[in-house]
Amino acid sequence: MTGTSPARELDIIVYGASGFVGKLLADYLVKHAPEGTKIGLGGRSLEKLAATRADLGTAAADLPLIIADADDATALKALAQRTRVVATTVGPYAKYGHTLVHECASAGTHYVDLTGEVLFHRESIDANHELAVSTGAKIVHSCGFDSIPSDLGVHVLHEKVTADGAGELTDTTLVVTALRGGVSGGTIDSLRNQIDVSKDDARLRKLAASPYSLSPDRDREPDLGRQNDVSVVDGKKIDPSLKGWKAPFVMASYNTRVVRRSNALREWAYGKKFKYSEVMSVGSSVVSPVIAGGVAVGLGALVAGLALPPTRFLLDKVLPAPGEGPSESTQKKGHFTLDVFTTTTTGARYTSRVKAKGDPGYSATAVMLGESALSLAKDHKDLPPATGVLTPATALGDVLVERLRAAGFEISARKL
Structure with missing residues (x-):
């Protein structure tokens, strides 16, 4: 039933x-x-x-x-x-x-x-x-x-840490290690709509920007300081094994809020010091900081461009429209690999992976x-x-x- x-x-x-x-x-x-x-x-x-x-x-x-x-x-x-x-x-x-x-x-x-x-x-x-x-x-x-790989990646990470008796999760970062596929027209249209709804409403903009916007009880959420979804990060600060700088991930501003809601719905089982972010790899060369910075600027420019009528008119001509998508052969060439890294309250380091073939979107x-x-x-x-x-x-x-x-x-x- x-x-x-x-x-x-x-x-x-x-x-x-x-x-x-x-x-x-x-x-x-x-x-x-x-x-x-x-x-x-x-x-x-x-x-x-x-x-x-x-x-x-x-x-x-x-x-x-x-x-x-x-x-x-x-x-x-x-x-x-x-x-x-x-x-x-x-x-x-x-x-x-x-x-x-x-x-x-x-x-x-x-x-x-x-x-x-x-x-x-x-x-x-x-x-x-x-x-x-x-x-x-x-x-x-x-x-x-949006947002199964993020949510399940942290879910299985937490289960493994718990099974090992290794404490609770603290700083946790998802890294988009590999990704091949396009952004869907529906995703772009959703971004357009949210910009339209919130651009003249300060309350909605503040809500959308809050790291705990989806929390069941925002007053009970821990104060972990600023949590920025468009940061450029040195990979070694995430885990010693990572090379190169990491760029903001376009879906981080949504996925992070879903994962934080999961933690709260479970009465903060991941940990009260659980701090979650998402970034993407742009390679490990000496120019990776420049590339990562360029991605951050580009994401900001996209949002600003969709908010302004003149640039939005031009962007609408080149961005994918709702209902459009790649050919079957192109979809088959797609894939993604997402790796989540955490340090626990006992100092142990763990990682999880979600990987699949097929165009992600x-x-x-x-x-x-x-x-x-x-x-x-x-x-x-x-x-x-x-x-x-x-x-x-x-x-x-x-x-x-x-x-x-x-x-x-x-x-x-x-x-x-």
């Missing part, structure tokens, strides 16, 4: 199935879901959904099509009540996601998405957490490259979102008991770790 509700007609509805990432997700589920999994395709256009179903081949011929516009509360309520899990790829979520997530929380229907939007996530927590607790729903935001994301949905639909009895607005680590934990390993991901942790 899902939450406190009766048995459902369907196991998973893919909402946004006719979009680029929605098609990837639907295709993954049709090919990899356990036999007997009941999947539906949802969206606003019957014609486009029918075309998607046809493209998925004979195995998908009988999948039901569910029509619901993103602002039609009645249709979305009916959709949520038909299924155990909704997996939605329709963003920006601040524009198109509020009604659906609320209807899922109300119906006791589990929910996963791909949001990387701090303000939407915060609004969802405030509007839906207590409601979802009361109905037994697990609302799990950010089940793609597209094919690999379809695997992560698909396995998250399957964890909720098929492994509910084995999941952590928490309900409400959760994170991948606190909602899915080891169940998702094992599913992703079975799907070809490397997820590991060891003492250095």
Whole structure:
């Protein structure tokens, strides 16, 4: 049973199935879901959904099509009540996601998405957490490259440190060791939307900038000093084995907040001195400090450019649009390797790794979102008991770790 509700007609509805990432997700589920999994395709256009179903081949011929516009509360309520899990790829979520997530929380229907939007996530927590607790729903935001590798990388690191009796985590840094793949049009559109929403509202800008913007109780968070998501760092300060300087990681300003929420939801099990950041490798040559600094300047320029009408007009012409994506062959050439380093309260050093093939923002994301949905639909009895607005680590934990390993991901942790 899902939450406190009766048995459902369907196991998973893919909402946004006719979009680029929605098609990837639907295709993954049709090919990899356990036999007997009941999947539906949802969206606003019957014609486009029918075309998607046809493209998925004979195995998908009988999948039901569910029509619901993103602002039609009645249709979305009916959709949520038909299924155990909704997996939605329709963003920006601040524009198109509020009604659906609320209807899922109300119906006791589990929910996963791909949001990387701090303000939407915060609004969802405030509007839906207590409601979802009361109905037994697990609302799990950010089940793609934002933010599963970060959240599970720290999760398995913490488990290894705990198993070894090596204390708690302190300074912890994720390093993007290798990455090949493009930034999705949906990610860019989400950034545009958050800039538009917050540029004239100082309160929202302050909230988005807070390192604990997603915390369940910001007053209980430890004061660890300034936590900067756009810093340039000497690799040796992260771990003696690292060479070269590290640049800011474009997704750090979101992922770090998700990981900190996981720590708080677990009553600060990672540690009250747990300080988390994310950076990316730009090589180990003598010019790495210059390259890293250039990346930092470039990220700032992108945000500033999207906030100003003249430069935004030009950027919109060259940045990927929502619904666009790379070819299948290009996606297959993609990959990522993320390494997390920590020092514990006993002085021990540990590292974890999350590594996978496939374009991080597209094919690999379809695997992560698909396995998250399957964890909720098929492994509910084995999941952590928490309900409400959760994170991948606190909602899915080891169940998702094992599913992703079975799907070809490397997820590991060891003492250095």
